[in-house]
Every structure is written in C-alpha cells, then in structure tokens.
Amino acid sequence: MKVDYIVVGLGLAGLAFVEELIQANKTFLVFEDDSQTSSLVAGGVYNPVVLKKFTAVWKASEQLNLAMLFYEKLEKKLNQKFDEKFVIKRVFKSVEEQKKWSIASDNSLLKQFLNPNIEINKITGVVGNFGFGNVNQTGRIDTLKLVKSYRKLLIDNNLIRFDKFEHQKLNISLENVTYKDIACNNVVFCEGFGIKENPFFNYLPLEEAKGELLIIHAPKLNINFLLKSSLFLIPLGDNNYKVGATFNHSDKTLTPTEKGKSELIEKLKNVINVPYEIIEQSAGIRPTTNDRRPFVGVHNQYPRLAVLNGLGTRGVMVAPSMAKNLYNLLDKGENLDVEIDIKRFN
Ligand SMILES: Cc1cc2nc3c(=O)[nH]c(=O)nc-3n(C[C@H](O)[C@H](O)[C@H](O)COP(=O)(O)OP(=O)(O)OC[C@H]3O[C@@H](n4cnc5c(N)ncnc54)[C@H](O)[C@@H]3O)c2cc1C
Incomplete structure (x- = not known):
C-alpha cells in the first residue's frame, strides 16, 4: 500500500x-x-483571554478566526453540531479585580473580547460578591x-x-x-x-499536566454561559455541567483519582451554593510545554x-x-x- x-x-x-x-x-x-x-x-472551551491575568492569548484573533471557520466547516461536513457559542462570565474575587478588568477591557488587543461593564447582579446558585465580567467570542466545542x-x-x-x-x-x-x-x-x-x-x-x-473533570447534575442551577471562577463550569444541558479541571504535574496515569475528585468538590464549594450529584469523573493528560x-x-x-x-x-x-x-x-x-x-x- x-x-x-x-x-x-x-x-x-x-x-x-x-x-x-x-x-x-x-x-x-x-x-x-x-x-x-x-x-x-x-472541556472544549475556546477563549482568547487569559482569565487569571486578563491578558490576550498568544495570537488570539488569528487563531480564533481560523478555528471558528475550521469547526464550522466540520459541522457542515459531518452534519452535526459541535460548537456551542457561550459567553464566559468571569467571577470577580475583589474590587481590585474589577479595576484590573476595566483597565484590560480598554487594551487594544482585548477590547473586542472583554465587555467593559461590570455585571453586579447576583446569579442564583453562583457564589460571588463582586460581580462578573463577560468575555465575548467564546464557547465550547464538544470534542x-x-x-x-x-x-x-x-x-x-x-x-x-x-x-x-x-x-x-x-x-x-x-x-x-x-x-x-x-x-x-x-x-x-x-x-x-x-x-x-x-x-x-x-x-x-513535553510536560505532563494531568487534568481531572467531573460531570455534575445540579437541578437548581440554571445557567447558559460558561462560568469561570476557581473552576470552569460548562453547561451540557438538562442541568448537567462539566466541572474542572485539576492540574497535576507528577501523575502520568489516565485514571481518575479520589484526590482529584476531592479537590474539585472542595473548590466547587466556592463556586456554587446549590446541591448537586456527581454523575461522572474523567481524566486526561494535557500535552503542555514550558x-x-x-x-x-x-x-x-x-x-x-x-x-x-x-x-x-x-x-x-x-x-x-x-x-x-x-x-x-x-x-x-x-x-x-x-x-x-x-x-x-x-
Ligand atoms: C481535563 C482536561 C481539560 C481540558 N480542557 C480544555 C479546554 O477546555 N479547551 C481546550 O482548548 N483544551 C483543553 N484541554 C487540552 C486539550 O485536550 C489538548 O490540548 C488536546 O486535546 C491535545 O490534542 P492532541 O491531539 O495533541 O493529543 P491527544 O488528545 O492526547 O491525542 C493523541 C492521540 O494519539 C494517540 N496515540 C498516541 N501514541 C500512539 C501510538 N503509538 N499509536 C497510535 N496512536 C497513538 C492517542 O491514543 C490519542 O488519541 C484539556 C485537557 C484536559 C486533560
């Protein structure tokens, strides 16, 4: 052959x-x-902004534009939906973060992505006293x-x-x-x-960065955006959410662990305040570079x-x-x- x-x-x-x-x-x-x-x-999230520091991802616009065309073409070719457009709501932890956001949203590289308004309303089930910032042109590919x-x-x-x-x-x-x-x-x-x-x-x-995720069912949580707090919360429909992820630089196995689960449960306490049940846990190794x-x-x-x-x-x-x-x-x-x-x- x-x-x-x-x-x-x-x-x-x-x-x-x-x-x-x-x-x-x-x-x-x-x-x-x-x-x-x-x-x-x-998780499948695409997002052109580093949400820890409020800076643009390397070659953000260029990569995002090409990626959007790429997935659109695949949807047509395979006659299936993979791309769900969602706004990301970044939970602010302090007034300081709100100020940083306002400055960043004026930056020429970030303007098109960061909404300058600080959203101060509360969202049922979501923990946060300092409001949210919205990131546009983001979403999730069902990888x-x-x-x-x-x-x-x-x-x-x-x-x-x-x-x-x-x-x-x-x-x-x-x-x-x-x-x-x-x-x-x-x-x-x-x-x-x-x-x-x-x-x-x-x-x-190549450096390993094992990541673990949970899928939870939270009947009282009804959000239709990607929530970024100390974790990402990704709506999957029917009140199911993907939650993650952990970072572990020493474990090279693909097995989900109790340690990973506990870490996610602990962090989740500061992200949502409604009951949930865990449906699934998964793990993978991100191929990262220093x-x-x-x-x-x-x-x-x-x-x-x-x-x-x-x-x-x-x-x-x-x-x-x-x-x-x-x-x-x-x-x-x-x-x-x-x-x-x-x-x-x-
Ligand atoms: C928990 C977690 C959450 C993540 N969330 C996001 C996210 O929200 N957004 C995002 O953009 N990225 C995310 N990532 C990162 C993303 O998954 C990776 O960047 C991407 O999947 C890497 O793709 P890859 O094809 O290089 O590697 P892989 O997905 O690892 O694919 C490599 C393939 O090669 C095969 N293979 C390897 N060796 C051989 C061999 N000798 N013979 C035959 N086949 C072989 C493997 O089976 C595998 O299918 C996440 C990763 C993890 C683990």
Missing part, C-alpha cells in the same frame, strides 16, 4: 492535520491506539462528539487502523518511509503525551518525520492553525514561525 502520509494519533492535532490532507487531496492512513484521552475528555464522528468518517472510508504505531518498525530512506506494508512520503506524529514513547521525538521537553508554544516541525536527521504536539491547555483554538503551518512546511516548504518550530530545541 502507498500513501502520501501516515498520521499517528487522532486527537485534535491529528484531526486538524488530516483535514489539511483531505483539502489538498492527499492520500493518508491514520493509526490510533486509544492510549491517550486528552481530546476525548477536554468527544467531534473526535468520535471524525473517527467514524475515517473508519467508513478505510482510512484509520486502530493499532499501536510501533516506531521501531519504521524504515527510513532518502526516497520514502516504509512501515510494515505501507510506503509513504511523510509520517506525522500527533501523539499527545504518547510522544514519550516516540524514540524520534521524545527528546522534546515555553507555552506548540511543538511543530521535522526531525533534524529524518526530515520525512514530522511532529504536531504541545497544544497545551488550548488545543481547540490552537490545533487548526498549527496543522496548517505544518502542512505548509511539508508540502510547500514554507518556513515555520521560530516560536513554534522544534528547531528551537536543536
């Missing part, structure tokens, strides 16, 4: 790269072994639904194998790369935290091997533009922005 590309991993990164390939009429085969869960459990339906599309077209990709079985020559029965021009690794088992790219300083920039580029010795990783806490917004950059490098020889290029680690 001969294809243009092998893509390893079908989370948000792999999916975005495959979309580039389909658009360019390239042939490909995906390998997926269900060893990572980040894209399946993610689980998206990845599942995308995988189905690939299954129906014989474009995915549910097998662990065994790196040691790669044969790399100047002309091409072969893997078992397949010959291809390039292999693109989109393995998330699975990169740690990739002998070609495990030198990259310079907060993705890992994009090709191996310095084997340029037919490429990587798309390090999407961090904002995979929903970042994946489409990073996939485009990588495709343009591989197919058109366009240079990468030095900030994202893995050459920075050579």
